[in-house]
Amino acid sequence: SQQGEEDPQALSIQEGENATMNCSYKTSINNLQWYRQNSGRGLVHLILIRSNEREKHSGRLRVTLDTSKKSSSLLITASRAADTASYFCATALPLYNQGGKLIFGQGTELSVKP
Amino acid sequence: EAGVAQSPRYKIIEKRQSVAFWCNPISGHATLYWYQQILGQGPKLLIQFQNNGVVDDSQLPKDRFSAERLKGVDSTLKIQPAKLEDSAVYLCASSLGRRPTQETQYFGPGTRLLVL
Numbered sequence: 001s002q003q004g005e006e007d008p009q010a011l012s013i014q015e016g017e018n019a020t021m022n023c024s025y026k027t028s029i030n031n032l033q034w035y036r037q038n039s040g041r042g043l044v045h046l047i048l049i050r051s052n053e054r055e056k057h058s059g060r061l062r063v064t065l066d067t068s069k070k071s072s073s074l075l076i077t078a079s080r081a082a083d084t085a086s087y088f089c090a091t092a093l094p095l096y097n098q099g100g101k102l103i104f105g106q107g108t109e110l111s112v113k114p
Numbered sequence: 115e116a117g118v119a120q121s122p123r124y125k126i127i128e129k130r131q132s133v134a135f136w137c138n139p140i141s142g143h144a145t146l147y148w149y150q151q152i153l154g155q156g157p158k159l160l161i162q163f164q165n166n167g168v169v170d171d172s173q174l175p176k177d178r179f180s181a182e183r184l185k186g187v188d189s190t191l192k193i194q195p196a197k198l199e200d201s202a203v204y205l206c207a208s209s210l211g212r213r214p215t216q217e218t219q220y221f222g223p224g225t226r227l228l229v230l
Contacts, residue, residue, distance in 0.1 A: 004156070030215055042118070042205060042221035043157070050216075088156050092215040101170055102215060104156030 004105030023089030118222035137206030144211025
């Protein structure tokens, strides 16, 4: 089973609606990061939330982290067609666990229709 | 600021052939990562360098994959011989390296490899 599992696998919404993606993980983490990947391109870092933080905002993005439930969510408000992409959560393990590597989930494919 | 550069962008080879990918990280970034991303999956770390030393290569198939980062700047990843299951996008990323797992990783555009 995956360290990071994302839900849903695919999401289709209309422009202007909000999009929520969830990420669950299994072991303790140092931090959790969200990345975006446009079709056929590299990943772009969106936001990093540390294990002692509960919520973080960046523009239209809101990330929450619940370490007791080992889960995180990414909310994109007032979505735009340009938000169409795959979104990945990545968990950074503590240094004592596999040297603190970053483990990516399978991703959520978001489609925003104009 | 220039981003992470990778070449080539696309490569098609036949199985059992060899292939090499090149990556030039952002200037001043001490940590360099190579990831493999199979279609429909998230990236998987193959190897992580801190300057020119290997920090983690636990998921690198060492019987066929090799990587080096001479002089602690650019890096090459080689596959020899390639198998069909190596078809994937190979992503290079770099970060400042002060606290590698707690800092932003900057990704290059990737090299899309197809093994026939």
